[in-house]
Amino acid sequence: MLNFLLSRLLTFIPTFIGVTLISFSFIRVLPGDPIIVMAGERGMSEERYNELRAQFGFDQPLFSQYWDYMTGVLQGDLGTSFVTKKPVFDEFFALFPATLELSLCAITLAILLGIPAGVIAAINRGKFFDRALMSSALVGYSMPIFWWALLMIIVFSGILGWTPVSGRISLMFYFDDVTGFMLIDSLLSGQAGAFKSAVSHLVLPTIVLATIPLAVIARQTRSAMLEVLGEDYIRTARAKGLPPSRITYVHALRNALIPVITVIGLLVGTLLAGAILTETIFSWPGIGKWMVDSIYRRDYPVVQGGLMLIAVMVMVVNLTVDLLYGLINPKIRKS
Amino acid sequence: MAETTLSVERPGRLKEFWYYFRENRGAVIGLYVFIGVFFVAVFAPWLAPYDPTEQFREHLLQPPAWQEGGSWAYALGTDALGRDLLSRLIHGARFSFFVGVVVVVIATTGGITIGLLAGFAPKWLDTIIMRLMDVILAFPSLLLALVLVAVLGPSLMNAVIAIAIVLQPHYVRLTRAAVISERHKDYVTSAKVAGAGRFRMMFITVLPNCLAPIIVQAALSFSNAILDVAALGFLGMGAQPPTPEWGTMLAEAREFILRAWWVVTFPGLAILITVLAINLMGDGLRDALDPKLKRS
Numbered sequence: 276m277l278n279f280l281l282s283r284l285l286t287f288i289p290t291f292i293g294v295t296l297i298s299f300s301f302i303r304v305l306p307g308d309p310i311i312v313m314a315g316e317r318g319m320s321e322e323r324y325n326e327l328r329a330q331f332g333f334d335q336p337l338f339s340q341y342w343d344y345m346t347g348v349l350q351g352d353l354g355t356s357f358v359t360k361k362p363v364f365d366e367f368f369a370l371f372p373a374t375l376e377l378s379l380c381a382i383t384l385a386i387l388l389g390i391p392a393g394v395i396a397a398i399n400r401g402k403f404f405d406r407a408l409m410s411s412a413l414v415g416y417s418m419p420i421f422w423w424a425l426l427m428i429i430v431f432s433g434i435l436g437w438t439p440v441s442g443r444i445s446l447m448f449y450f451d452d453v454t455g456f457m458l459i460d461s462l463l464s465g466q467a468g469a470f471k472s473a474v475s476h477l478v479l480p481t482i483v484l485a486t487i488p489l490a491v492i493a494r495q496t497r498s499a500m501l502e503v504l505g506e507d508y509i510r511t512a513r514a515k516g517l518p519p520s521r522i523t524y525v526h527a528l529r530n531a532l533i534p535v536i537t538v539i540g541l542l543v544g545t546l547l548a549g550a551i552l553t554e555t556i557f558s559w560p561g562i563g564k565w566m567v568d569s570i571y572r573r574d575y576p577v578v579q580g581g582l583m584l585i586a587v588m589v590m591v592v593n594l595t596v597d598l599l600y601g602l603i604n605p606k607i608r609k610s
Numbered sequence: 611m612a613e614t615t616l617s618v619e620r621p622g623r624l625k626e627f628w629y630y631f632r633e634n635r636g637a638v639i640g641l642y643v644f645i646g647v648f649f650v651a652v653f654a655p656w657l658a659p660y661d662p663t664e665q666f667r668e669h670l671l672q673p674p675a676w677q678e679g680g681s682w683a684y685a686l687g688t689d690a691l692g693r694d695l696l697s698r699l700i701h702g703a704r705f706s707f708f709v710g711v712v713v714v715v716i717a718t719t720g721g722i723t724i725g726l727l728a729g730f731a732p733k734w735l736d737t738i739i740m741r742l743m744d745v746i747l748a749f750p751s752l753l754l755a756l757v758l759v760a761v762l763g764p765s766l767m768n769a770v771i772a773i774a775i776v777l778q779p780h781y782v783r784l785t786r787a788a789v790i791s792e793r794h795k796d797y798v799t800s801a802k803v804a805g806a807g808r809f810r811m812m813f814i815t816v817l818p819n820c821l822a823p824i825i826v827q828a829a830l831s832f833s834n835a836i837l838d839v840a841a842l843g844f845l846g847m848g849a850q851p852p853t854p855e856w857g858t859m860l861a862e863a864r865e866f867i868l869r870a871w872w873v874v875t876f877p878g879l880a881i882l883i884t885v886l887a888i889n890l891m892g893d894g895l896r897d898a899l900d901p902k903l904k905r906s
Contacts, residue, residue: 286741293745301761410636413893417885419837421844422860422878425867433868548752552841566753567845570760582757586748593748 279601287594291587298583299344302575303337331575353580358572363580367562372455373443374554374561378546380477381484386539389489393496393535398523400501408493415490420549424483424556431479438475441558445472480557484549488542495538499531506530533603540596544589630898637894643887651703658697659685662854666692671870687872689863695872698854699880705855706836706884709770713835714828716774721781722824726812728782729789740786743779751776752838759847766849769842770835777831784827788820822899829892833885840881856881 310319310327319327328334332343347353353363392412396405432440439445443457450464458477461469503509504527512522550563558564562581569577631637650657666688673680674687674695686695728739746754751773758772759765792798793816801815842848843857851862856877863873
């Protein structure tokens, strides 16, 4: 196990360096001068151009720029935003709870609906339920979620008037940040209606963000269940006369869940990509919207730092899933 | 995607392929819809009643024909600038097809070549290539594409290039995995003994036997490419207005969502139907080409 752990950690380091190299080089190596782009159509004088170049260190050789950047990164300094003049690192962690709250709600919804849907489809293989569930899953999987979000707004906010269109909570309420999670903070504040407001703001973004993960989990659960249900030990359990529900939910599902858990781990990237669109549409103040806004504003330190932090986060989650998987499944550990 | 399959399979296997593919009713429906969209894309200028950028100033935000205030002159209604929605949707099919084809071509040729290289290369080179792919895969694909386009400058072509780069590592991994499982089989050894050169080994001996998962992945990336480019267009980083690209149309329609449901509904529906048809086909391809994966 220790060997497995070490070898995984060792591959983490070069990937981390690669990630910093990519987010570093985006601005500097690719065609297109960030300063000219920043100036936009108005253009800028030669002195101002040189001044800005010096300010960002673009006049230094690439290697020494990277060295400076990395020294900063390792000390938790990712530069400061052009627009807000705040450190990128602080901004990221101030906005991160909003994205985490939304993503956790979405993945929970996806798991709670996706796994039962997959199991029901598998035990009714080829019958009506299976077809209906798997067709819906394929539609969900093919869904352009930015359009799905707009449709939800039309129906639930426009026609029915049930939910607000944007933000995390109604402006009527104000309370201190304790955990950063609006659901918990609104409860802690003790203000009447605050929790309800937070929930109603959260519902639509959660459904939208959960759509693709839900479809992926349902499809994966179904195929894993079908595979497991064909195994000899299931036949033995049947022969022993165990009740079918016990066989399905205790014997089969436990083993079928292993690949499903891996897939859930891999969905982190999908969730973050989805968060970019979902947060933009619902004006949800998380890192997805922050990245898109920074790209529009050409706030390069934020784009560069945010890109790196997000990638590192995805890597850490994938590594954790890998390690957990190794813990559950000795076959992986040994190979 | 079916076309590519046909050319690589031998006649006997083609029949066999069609036999299994036909079993899956969804896949066949998907194929017909896909062919339909393809024809719409090819013959767009003849099918569309109007020019997609022509503005009818007296008919701003006119609802579809069956709703009160609509007329059959503009069957699906008009947008905020008085452009005929149906004509724009028909022309939009061209962009989605273009995007899908170009992305798949760039990503497969690049990915297969790099994957073959990695599979046959000495260990150190293989490690470098695979770590590099891990790095690209560490970024959420849409975010990476978004930043790439922001740096290159927003345009449809740059969006296509960015998406192709982001999708490429999947092909590298698939090809390499397939090559490694094939490399030690007897037929490869015999080709080596018979004196086949390195390139012949890679592209003629081994590659044809690795194609099945790659073809399935190609169908998947075709639909992913359409979705991602539409998403980039929606965020203002893909095709630029007045291009009738479906995602860009949605972005322009956003401010009218509570007033004119049709400008929002139809472009999204077009994306969904096209992507769904391709994914249905992809499932059928997977079942027909790879009996090992046969699950649904």
